[in-house]
Amino acid sequence: MPPLRIGTSGLAPAPALTSRRSPTSRPSAISSRIGQGGNGRLSSTGGAEAPAPPAKRLGTRYACGSAAKLGGLACPPSTRKPPRKNPSASEWEPGEERVIMQTNLLDGTAVQRRRPSGRAGPVMAGKRNPSLDRCVLCASRPSRPRHLTDAAVIDPEGRSDQRDRLREGLSRMRVGIVGVGAIARYYLPALVWHPEVELAVVCDRDPAKARQVPPGVVFVEDLRLVLADRDVDAIVVTLPNDLHHAVCRDALLAGKHVCCEKPLTVDPEDAAELDELAAATGRTLFTAFHRRYNHHALALADRLRHRVPPRRAELTYRELIQEHCDSDAWYLDPARCGGGCVIDNGSNAFDLALWLLGPLRLQAALLEYSATGADQQAIIELDTEAHGTAAITLDWAFHGEDKAIRLEWDDGPGDCVDLLAGFAQFKSSLWHEYRGVVDDFVATALHGRGRQDTGRMVTELVAATYRAGRKTA
Template sequence: MRLGVLGLGAISPYFLRAIEADPELELTGVCDLDPRKLAPFAERGTACFTDFTELLDAGKADAVVVTLPNDVHTPAVLAALARGVPVCCEKPLTVAAAEAEVMEATARTTGTTLFTAFHRRYNTNLRALTGHLPRDRRDIVRVTARYHENIAEHTGGEQWYLDPERCGGGCLIDNGPNALDAVRHLVGPLTLRDATLGDVRGGAEFYATLSLDADGIPVDVELDWALETGEVKDVVVELRDGRTLAADLLAGYDGFKSSLDHEYVGILAEFRQAVAAGPDWRDPGPGLVRLVEEAYRVGRAKEPRLRMAAKEPVSARVVKLLFHTRDDRGMRLSPWASRCVAAGEVHELVTTVDRPRDPGDEVNRVGFLGFAEFSAATVLQRGDEVYAGDRRLGTVSGFDECHAPNHYNILIATDRVLGAADIDLRVGDHIRFAEAPQ
C-alpha cells in the first residue's frame, strides 16, 4: 500500500516509523505547509506537497494518514473520501459530531474506508489486561482510567494544542478519546453519566473528570494536562471478589513516549485490514466524537470548575452572642442557593442537624451562635465551609429569610446542635467562610 502523510507535526514521526517498519507499506508522499519539514523527504525522493488536494490528485497514494491539527481534519478527510482514497485519521476524528456524521455518510456513499487512530488500544499492557478479565462482566464492579501528563512536554512546540478554537477544547478532546477508547476496548460501549471540567486556562481545560456506564459497570475517567512532570496512563478494574486488575500503559517503556512506537505499528496493521474489509468496516471514531461533544455540553453547563478557586475566603466578626437551642424553630429553607452579602452587613449564624433539601423544607432542630458582621463583600453559597478559628463547624446548607430584609439566618449544617457556649465563642471572634475544596 502506498501511503501519503498529511501533516508533519508532533505525531507524524510515530506514523512514519510505523510505515518504515511495515513491509506492506511504502511512504510515497508527504504534505505540510512548512518547507523546512518537507526538505528531508525531498532529498530522499519522496513527493512533497504544500496542498493536500494536490497530493490526493497526484495519484501517488493508495491511502493517506491525516496528522493535521484537529480543526483541519474535516476538510482533509472529506477531500480524500470524495476521491475514493482510504483515510487513517489521528484522533479525534474531528471536533464536532455533525462533521463526523458527514464523514460517515461520505465514506458510505463512496465505499471508502474511514479509520480513526486510537493508539492505546494496541498497547501490550492493555491487551494483557483484556486477557485477564472475567468472562462474566457482572463480576466487574468498577473501571477507572487515568490519563495524566504535562501537556507542555507533548506538544512539540505546536501551539494549536492549547488553542480551543483549533484543538476543540483541552485535555478532554485531546487525551479523552484515547482514555475512553481504552476503556471501551475493555468493557464495551460507554454511556455518559456526568462530566466536570476544571483548571481552565485561556479557554482550554487542563483537567476533567467523566462518569460513565458500560452496560451497568461504573466507569470513571480522569484527565489531567497539568502534571508537573512525567506521565500516568493506567486502567484499573475492580472485581466483585475484592481483587483488582491493572494495566500501566507505560510499564516496560522507560523512554519518553517510547510506548507509542509499537502502538502506531498496531494502528497501521489494523488500518490495512480495514481497507481490505472495504464497506464492512465500521469506524468507532464518530461515536467517540459524539461522546466527547456530549461531555463538553454537560461540563460547560455546570457551574463548578475543578481546581479553580471561584472566590476568596471571608471573615465575619461576632458582634452578639446567642446561646440557646430549639427543636421547634420552624425556619424554612430559602429557594436561593446563594446570597450576596455586602461589606458591613450583619447576619445571624444558626447551626442545625436538619438537612433541608427543597425550598420550603422546615428547619426545626437549631442552635444559635450569634450575629456577625462581614468584613468584605462576598457571595455565600450552599456547601461553603464554616470555621471558628481552626475548628471546622460544618457547611452552609442554605438560608432562612424570616427576618428579611433585616438579616438572613445563615444555616450551618453541623454534626450536633451548637450554641456559642458550646464552641467557646466570644464577641470579637471571627467566623470564616471558605469555598469547599473541589
Template sequence: MTRPLRLAVVGLGAISPYYLAAARRLPGWELTAVCDARAEALERVPGPVARFRDHRALLYRARPDALVVSVPNDVHLPLCRDALAAGVPVCVEKPLALTAAEGRVLVDLARRADVPLMTAFHRRYNAAVRTLARRTAGREIVSVRVRYLERIEEHLGGEDWYLDPARCGGGCVADNGPNALDLVRLLLGDLTVTGCAIRRDGHGVDRQAVIGLRGGAATASVELDWSYPGECKDLEVELAGGEVLRADMLDGHSGFKASLWHEYEAVLTEFAALVRGRVPAGPGAHGGLAALELVEAAYRCARPASGTIARPAAEAIARPAAQPSAAEVDR
C-alpha cells in the first residue's frame, strides 16, 4: 500500500484552515509540519505536528514530500523558490507570484528542477463549476460571464495585507482576478484582454473592475467587486443556439465560505496526483503564469495613454451589481 504523502503548510492565515482540514480528511496525505512567523498561530494548530517559525528550517528538518504555500502574495516568490530549489513540490495559493516576471522565475525553476508547481485555483474545483464544464464540453460557446463579488473586509480574517497594494499586487484584480480569469480559461482556453475598467479607493486599492476578454470566437467578461453588500460568485455561459447555463458557486453550501471545504479537498486530491506523477505535472499547472499575464494585461488596458476607458467596460462597472441568480446548473 502506498504510504501517505507528508505535507507541510506554510502560512496559517485565513485560507489555511481549509488546507489543514482537507489534509486530515484525505487518506493520501499526512499533515506533518506547519510554519508561521506568529507563535500564536502555531499554537492554534491541533495535533502532533512539527511547528516552525522559519520555512527554511522546516524544509531542512521536516523534509516534507510536498508543501502548501499560503502566505501573503508578496512572499510567494522567495518561499516557493526555496522549496523548489530543495526539490519539494509546491501548491501555492493564487496568484502564483506578485508579478508575471516573478511567476516566470518560478515556472523556469520548476521546469529545470523537474519539480511539480501547482497554483491553487480552488474555484475550478467547485461542484457547480465542474458540472457546467462537463455540460459545455465540446459545444460552441458564444460568451462567458463570471461574477466575483464580495465585501473584502468580511473576508480578511485578520489578514490586512489584502488592503496593501504593495503586498497584494493591487486589489480585486490582482487577488480575486486570477480565480475568475481561470474559470474563463477553463472553458475557453487561451485568452486575450480586450478592455478593462477599474475603480480604486483613496489608498490605490482596486475596489471594482470589469475585464473584457476574447477566447477564440467567444467573448467573456469578468466582474470583480470588493465593496459588494454580501457575496456573489457565479458563472454564466451562452451557447450557440441561445441556451444559457449557470453555475452558482455558493448554492448548496450553507454558512460563510462553506463552499471552500469541498474545493480545497479537491485541490489537495489533484496535488497528490501531481506529486505522485499520476497526471501531467507541467510547471505552472493550471495556468498560474497565464493568469498573472492576464492580470497585468488588464492593468495595462485600464491605463491607456489617453486616459479614457472603453465605453462597454465603463458602462458595465457603473451599473449596480446584479443580485445573485437562484438558478444553478442541474446536478
C-alpha cells in the first residue's frame, strides 16, 4: 500500500511537544450521555486549600478577599476591594430610587445601577441569586448554590443572533461549555477572563458539576436547551471522544461556532463530514490542540522561520495516563476514547509535527497494547515534504512526564525544547496553553482571522497509524 499523505501546503511552522522529568446523534439522544468527566474546582491549584476569608459582595459577584490564584494568575487587586458602601435600606424612603455601585471583575471598573428602595433587585430568569454566588477566585461561597431550572436558559420570544448583536455594537461572543470534565477546568478561567467572551451557560448531565460553574453562569443538564438558545454564539466541547461528532454536528446545524477538544472525531469520515458542514453553514470549526500554544513551542516556531526545514525531528510524549485523566474513566475505555495513546497524546504530537514540518507521510508504526485493548506505547515514523524524517514516541505508562521536541540539521546546531520547563507544578503548563486556545478561537470565530484547522488531517493520521500498527503488532 502506498504511503498515506496527509497535510496541505498552507501550514505555518508550529510548536513542539513537552518534557518533564520524573523525581458527540441528535440532541435528545446524546444529552443523556453528557458529562462523563472528572471533577475539579475552578480555582484548584493543587495541594490543601486554606480556609477562605469571609466573602465581600461586589454587585452581582463576590471576591473573598484572598490572594488566591486562578489559572496561575493572581486576581487583580481591584477585585479584592469592596465597592463603595451605600446607605442601608432603612435610610431610604419607600418608592425612592437607590444608586447601587457594582464592580466589573474583569477590569475593576465601577458601574452605577438604579433600583427602587426596599429591595436588593429582582432575580432575573436565567441568572443566579447574587446572595448565593461564589468567589470567582477561590470558588468559596457564603451559602449553598441555587440550582436553576433548564427553562431559564431560553427566551421564549427568541433573541437576536450574533450578527444582529454585532451590528448593534455588542462585540462580545457568548459561549457555552458542553461537558465538565478534567479539561473543562482549564477552559473555564480562560473564558471568564477573556475580554471579548461572555461565558453564558455550562451543560453537563451531572447536577453535581454545577459546583464548578463560575458565579452568574447558567448551568443546565440538557444540551437541547443550549443549542436552541439563539443568544449563544459558540460552544466548547469537552466530552468523551465518541460524542464529539454528534454534538459538533448538531451545534453547527444550530448555527453555533464550535471549539472541540482534540481529537475532532474518532472516525476520519465523521471529521470530513464536519469539515464540509462547517463550510456549508459558514460557522467556525476549531479543533483545540493546546500544545501548539505552549510558550516554548511558540518560541521554537519563531526560530524555525529563519532556518531551512530540519533533516530529522523527534517528538516525545510520555506520561502516566491515570494521573492525567482524574476521574474521567472513559480515557481508559478504548470504545469511548477511540483507542489509547495514539488518539490521545498522538493527536497533539501529529498537530505539532504538521505545524512545524508541513505535510506528512506515514511510513511505519509499532504499537504495544494493554490487556484492556488500549495502545499503551507507540513509535511512529513519518516522512516530511522537505525530504526529512520525523519520529513520534508515545507512552501512556511512563512514571513521570516527558514532553519534548528535538530537531536536527545536516549543517548547524540542532534545537531542543522541553515544553514543561519552568512549570514546576503538575499540569501547570495547561493554564497558559488553554488561554492561547481561547484567544485563537475568538480571533477566528469573532474576527474572522484566517486559520487552517488540522483536526481532519490529524484524524486521518491517527486512523492510518492504527491500521499500520496492527499489521506489525
